[in-house]
Amino acid sequence: MKIIEINHLTKIYQAGDIQVRALDNIDLSFEQGEFAAVVGPSGSGKTTFLNMLGGLDKPDSGEIKVDGQSITSLKGSKLVNYRLQNIGFVFQSYNLIPVLSALENVELIMHLQGINKTERRKRAIELLEAVGLGDRLNSRPSKLSGGQQQRVAVARALASKPRFILADEPTANLDSVSAQTLLEIMEKLNKEENITFIFSTHDQRVVNRARRIITMEDGKIKSDETKI
Amino acid sequence: MIWSIAWKNIWRNKLRSMVVIIAIFLGMTGGIFSAAVMNGAAEQRVKDAIDYETSHIRISLPQFQEDLGQEFYITHSPELVSALSQMPWCKSACSRLKINAMANTAHASGPVQIIGVNPEEDQTVFAINKAICDTCGSWFEGTSKFPLVAGDKFCNKLKVRLKSKVVFSFQDQSGEITGSAPKVDGIFHISNNLFNEYRVFVPVSELATVTQLPMDAAHEIYVRLKSGKDLQMAKDLIQKALPGMLVQTWEEIDPSLGMISGLMDAMMMVFMSIILLALGFGIVNTMLMVVLERTRELGMLKAIGMTRRRIFNMIMLETLLLTVTGAVVGIGFSVFLVSYTGSTGIDLGNLSEGLEAAGYASFIYPSLNPMFFVELAVLVIITGISAALFPARRATRLNAAEAVRIEG
């Protein structure tokens, strides 16, 4: 089942008097349950692409449809609520609120969704156990390693039951062991729960785990390979 | 959950929040305490005026108050006094004669008002007998045949001591200049120096005799109430019973007294507003720094699904909590400080000359009306909300994509 459909997506940044085509007429689609990596050299447009998919930024032309509904036309709090209900985010850093424990960080997004306290607590504990942090529920982010923090972010992204999860260089700040662990967890969630992951990365070992590899260059899709 | 985040956020930068809270605390404590001292002084002034100068209600002939013409007196005053004393709301009543005179000694002279009193009766209404120190004689308990009780300021000016003779000259009923020469029997001191200088007391019988006024005459009858709350009711009743007479409450006798409390309230609020305004700017500044520092975090929250309204509310709440925390600590400590010094009193000894010249006591019991705290609480909330608006708006202006993009 197709969940994301991208048509003629273009984004041009104006840097002084130079125009940068960060995304240049991109056509792509994603199926339910994909585990896709977006790769490419620095400045090739990976972050810009994921931000468009996540509704964090507006294209100059083209359209993104999720489940047949155009998200490029959503605005303001409608757009924010759309993100809240449909998209899970894992950023490279600053994913978590430092004053909240791992558990509270995961609960927060469900609080924003209006889920009641008992239910959200139960789900937050389950998710943190699923990412292997069942014993660190009450730790604040500063007491967790970078890898553990990213796992909390994954649990948080899952908590809202999104249609898909976007992760922009989730392993960039991690050592290789932590990066492997994070990827294993994402892979497992993808296989067992059929969660759709789209992530960008520079890390070759991460790339190797992806089932679909989209390579970008100068805002264009250079190649799009799916392993069988 | 937003409440708990806001509260926890306050303690992220403990030093900075403590500085703000301490600033609010000091501002509030300083402001409230000064207000309490001013208010205590004003209340003391009113109380002293009632105790020594005006009592609660004064009855006289309207013509008398125009220029103290001594022929405008009330007759049958003892009957009136005893009738008033029977009233359930009346603690006591007394009658007085009041005559303008010149006082002369070998050294100096000056104008005074001689007040003729029944010493026993008068001290049930006024407390001048209590304003005479141990070594300053007494309220008409001495041995002189024609005693005088005068203020310390009067005695200094005319250079007289206890037992000294003072010569008074004034007009009698027929307009003839007459005089008397009583001896100082007691010297009082109250916090109003004008009173100390220009009011002297003699037995009413002596004064009536030299002025040839009837023995039952009174220029003024004073009423002290059991409770100040009955003031208006008592005044209306007396006025109804004595239609031709001028019945005045203490506020009407000395309008400046009535203004003191109103003026004081307004001044205290202006004073507190200025303090809070200054604090408000400090809070705005601090919260703008907070928002700036949290750009990425707020951007992340917006990205994952926190609407502008929620971000706005979160920063609003955080600012309000910070402000209210400082205010609660400040108000709490001030309540303690005001009630403590309110029971022990504070001595403004060095300032006493200036204060007493203006009619204020130098020993002050700070006090505040509970309404003051209610008004103050409203002001604090207004300050907190106003100070929060700008940083909270700033927080909502963040662009999620930009905020999460900043590398680091």
Ligand SMILES: Nc1ncnc2c1ncn2[C@@H]1O[C@H](COP(=O)(O)OP(=O)(O)OP(=O)(O)O)[C@@H](O)[C@H]1O
């Ligand atoms: N806000 C902006 N203003 C101007 N130019 C921008 C802006 N954001 C991105 N760009 C430009 O758009 C292009 C694509 O940037 P993008 O961040 O998407 O690349 P990337 O593939 O994520 O790179 P990296 O691997 O370094 O993260 C770059 O040339 C970048 O300089």
Ligand SMILES: [Mg+2]
């Ligand atoms: Mg990038």
